[in-house]
Amino acid sequence: xxxxxxxxxxxxxxxxxxxxxxxxxxxxxxxxxxxxxxxxxxxxxxxxxxxxxxxxxxxxxxxxxxxxxxxxxxxxxxxxxxxxxxxxxxxxxxxxxxxxxxxxxxxxxxxxxxxxxxxxxxxxxxxxxxxxxxxxxxxxxxxxxxxxxxxxxxxxxxxxxxxxxxxxxxxxxxxxxxxxxxxxxxxxxxxxxxxxxxxxxxxxxxxxxxxxxxxxxxxxxxxxxxxxxxxxxxxxxxxxxxxxxxxxxxxxxxxxxxxxxxxxxxxxxxxxxxxxxxxxxxxxxxxxxxxxxxxxxxxxxxxxxxxxxxxxxxxxxxxxxxxxxxxxxxxxxxxxxxxxxxxxxxxxxxxxxxxxxxxxxxxxxxxxxxxxxxxxxxxxxxxxxxxxxxxxxxxxxxxxxxxxxxxxxxxxxxxxxxxxxxxxxxxxxxxxxxxxxxxxxxxxxxxxxxxxxxxxxxxxxxxxxx
Numbered sequence: 001x002x003x004x005x006x007x008x009x010x011x012x013x014x015x016x017x018x019x020x021x022x023x024x025x026x027x028x029x030x031x032x033x034x035x036x037x038x039x040x041x042x043x044x045x046x047x048x049x050x051x052x053x054x055x056x057x058x059x060x061x062x063x064x065x066x067x068x069x070x071x072x073x074x075x076x077x078x079x080x081x082x083x084x085x086x087x088x089x090x091x092x093x094x095x096x097x098x099x100x101x102x103x104x105x106x107x108x109x110x111x112x113x114x115x116x117x118x119x120x121x122x123x124x125x126x127x128x129x130x131x132x133x134x135x136x137x138x139x140x141x142x143x144x145x146x147x148x149x150x151x152x153x154x155x156x157x158x159x160x161x162x163x164x165x166x167x168x169x170x171x172x173x174x175x176x177x178x179x180x181x182x183x184x185x186x187x188x189x190x191x192x193x194x195x196x197x198x199x200x201x202x203x204x205x206x207x208x209x210x211x212x213x214x215x216x217x218x219x220x221x222x223x224x225x226x227x228x229x230x231x232x233x234x235x236x237x238x239x240x241x242x243x244x245x246x247x248x249x250x251x252x253x254x255x256x257x258x259x260x261x262x263x264x265x266x267x268x269x270x271x272x273x274x275x276x277x278x279x280x281x282x283x284x285x286x287x288x289x290x291x292x293x294x295x296x297x298x299x300x301x302x303x304x305x306x307x308x309x310x311x312x313x314x315x316x317x318x319x320x321x322x323x324x325x326x327x328x329x330x331x332x333x334x335x336x337x338x339x340x341x342x343x344x345x346x347x348x349x350x351x352x353x354x355x356x357x358x359x360x361x362x363x364x365x366x367x368x369x370x371x372x373x374x375x376x377x378x379x380x381x382x383x384x385x386x387x388x389x390x391x392x393x394x395x396x397x398x399x400x401x402x403x404x405x406x407x408x409x410x411x412x413x414x415x416x417x418x419x420x421x422x423x424x425x426x427x428x429x430x431x432x433x434x435x436x437x438x439x440x441x442x443x444x445x446x447x448x449x450x451x452x453x454x455x456x457x458x459x460x461x462x463x464x465x466x
Contacts, residue, residue, distance in 0.1 A: 005178040008045040012079075013052055017131035021051040021079040021182070022122070023107075026174035027167065029073035030143060035263050036152055036159045039075060039170040054078055054122050057105030058144040061274040061291075065267040069108045072147060072267070077140035077171055078106060078122075080130040081182050089185035091443045094175065094214070095124060095139045096193025096200055098221075098405065100289040101149045101164060102274060104197075106139035128413055132433075133440035136184045138175055142167035142200075145274045149291035150240055151233035155250050156259055161233075161294050168200055172213035190216040190443035194408055196289065198222035202374075203293060203300055206307035216446060218439060219317040221404055224305050224370035226288040233294045239280060244273035285342050287366055305370060309377040314446040316439070318386035318464075319371055322401035324362035328355060329399060359401070367404075380460070384448055390431050390465025392424045402465070410465070411435050431465040 001019050002011045012021035027039035034040060055076030056069055063070060084090060097104040106124045126137040142148060148164030160166070176186050191201045191214045198219045204210040205217065228236065238250045244265070249258055274290075281290035293300060301307065331339065336358050340347055345365055347357035375385055388407045395406065410432040438448035448462075455463045 002048060003181050005181045006044070007042060007178065009048040010051050011048050012081075016127035017083055018127040019081045019083070019182075020127050021081070022053050023055040023076045024049070024051050024079060025055075025075065026077050026140065026171045027075040030075060030147070030163075030167075031072045032263065035072065035147070036163065038160055038163065038166045041170070041174070051079075054107040055141070057107040057123070058141055059147060059267050059270060060104075061100070061102035061145050061278060062271065063103065065271060070105075070267070074105070074107065074141045074143065075167060075170070076107060077138055077174070078124075078126075079179075079182055080126045080137045080139075081184075082131040082134055082136070084134065084183060086183060088183065089180070089188075090134065090136045090183055091440075092136045092138060092175065092179055092184045092186070092189045093440070093443050094172070094189060094191050095126070095137065096168065096191060096197030097124060097139070098193065098195025098197045098408075099144070100223075101196045101226075101291040101293070102145040102278065102289065104144070105141050107141055124412055126412065129436055133436055135440050135443055136179065136182060138171075138179075140168075140171045142171070145291045146240065146270050149293060151228070151230070151237050151294050152262070154230070154234040154237050155241075155254070158259065161296050162299050165200060165203060165293055165299065168204065169207070169210050169213075172204075172210065176213050187215070188443070189214045190218060192218035192220070192439060192443075194220040194405065195223055196226070199224060199226055199304070200293070202304040202308045203227075205311045205313075206301065206304045207299060211311050214313075216314045216443060217316070218442060219315060219371070219374075220407065221319050221323055221367055222317075222371065223289060223366065224374065225303070225366075226292045227300070227303055228288070228292045228294050230294060230296065233292075236277065236281075236290065240273055240277050243276040243280075244269055285339050287343065287362075305374060308374060312379055312382065314382045314384075314442065315374075315378060316384045316386070316442050316448065317371055317375060318388060318461075319363070319367045320402040320404060320407055321387060321389040321466075322359050322363055323367040323404040325359045325400050325403035326405070328359045328362060329403075375460075382446070383460075384442070384452065384462070385460050386462040386464050388464045390428065392428060394424070407435070407464075411439070427465075435464065 012019050025042045056071035056074050058074040059070050124139045130137045142164045151161050152159035153161045179186050193201050199222045201217050241247050241250050278290045345361045347361045350357040350360040389402045391402050410428050441449040
């Protein structure tokens with residue numbers, strides 16, 4: 001289980017019918033002088049790299065800081081290789097996690113207490129997924145919030161923009177150079193992701209230099225229009241710096257010594273400012289994420305929704321039935337109509353209570369309509385569309401339908417989080433099994449399979465879990 005790559009030898013562990021390689025560095029640590037710069041490829045290492053556990057996650061928007069679990073040094077990936085004939089080159093599925101460009105990761109999880117002991121479960125652990133469907137799965141981290149998606153270039157040219165997306169390109173480049181050693185086919189790579197991760201995939205489809213690394217895409221609940229202009233991102237940056245008590249850095253002719261303070265800023269201070277910026281964005285009101293990529297004219301030439309059809313590759317795209325439920329649920333009733341009016345949304349066309357109508361209007365506005373605009377712009381023979389509607393009893397008790405991200409634990413086989421009795425868990429497992437098979441078939445063949453059936457009221461949308 002030791003393999004040799006162009007960077008050096010890597011040793012993994014066996015688990016669930018897979019060889020698993022955790023915490024493989026795909027770039028130099030983005031710390032010190034490399035912070036706020038594009039990622040740099042790792043140096044080849046001597047000896048054997050022990051890839052036995054994931055690295056740290058990126059520093060989060062609102063989590064407390066724990067150096068072991070959250071760290072600036074976060075550019076690591078995990079590679080799950082099912083047992084297979086060494087002469088066989090397997091399709092590669094590359095997972096982009098979501099989290100509003102501000103939280104998430106595929107590294108270590110915090111200790112989870114149980115009655116008898118404390119244990120640790122890794123995020124998006126995909127060994128069973130890979131073995132079950134005979135594909136290689138790669139999960140990875142990219143920088144978030146202040147470190148990955150705040151436009152500090154607007155205050156000084158020594159900083160760079162869209163670093164989270166550059167991290168993604170670096171990860172794809174590393175896989176292109178090394179996946180053959182793991183038994184993967186670098187000529188058959190499928191990107192799949194959810195929410196902000198899915199939006200990043202759409203962005204990469206608009207970047208010619210990134211297209212050489214992948215050949216199919218799966219877009220789950222993408223926040224399609226969550227991108228800022230330079231002016232909008234500059235406003236967010238200045239607000240952020242004020243919340244971090246660093247407003248002086250946005251003044252003209254600020255000295256290098258002052259700017260250097262950003263390289264050593266306390267992560268706890270970052271997290272507090274992250275949280276305050278998120279609250280400001282929600283209260284404006286603004287449906288886009290507080291941290292979003294910038295249409296900079298260089299990496300991102302225009303909004304991905306306009307450009308992603310340039311790259312005519314197979315696409316599987318869809319949303320959940322009630323994406324906005326998780327956001328509307330926490331909003332006080334007296335604010336709902338005010339919020340809808342500010343956004344210019346008419347809820348009168350929908351049925352149900354005020355809250356239910358708001359959920360439907362927001363779901364259509366933020367997720368479903370933009371997704372269908374992408375579908376309409378594409379080659380129909382290469383586009384497969386779904387709508388996810390599975391709702392467990394546990395979710396119903398919380399007043400939730402098939403809300404944003406409710407499909408992710410089902411897809412990754414941890415459906416027990418959503419179900420509160422055996423029958424419901426069995427249904428979640430059955431839907432997850434089908435989803436993993438459809439997703440893997442798409443990665444292998446460019447189609448979910450012969451049993452992918454449209455439902456009656458819309459001939460090109462597959463219903464999942466209804």
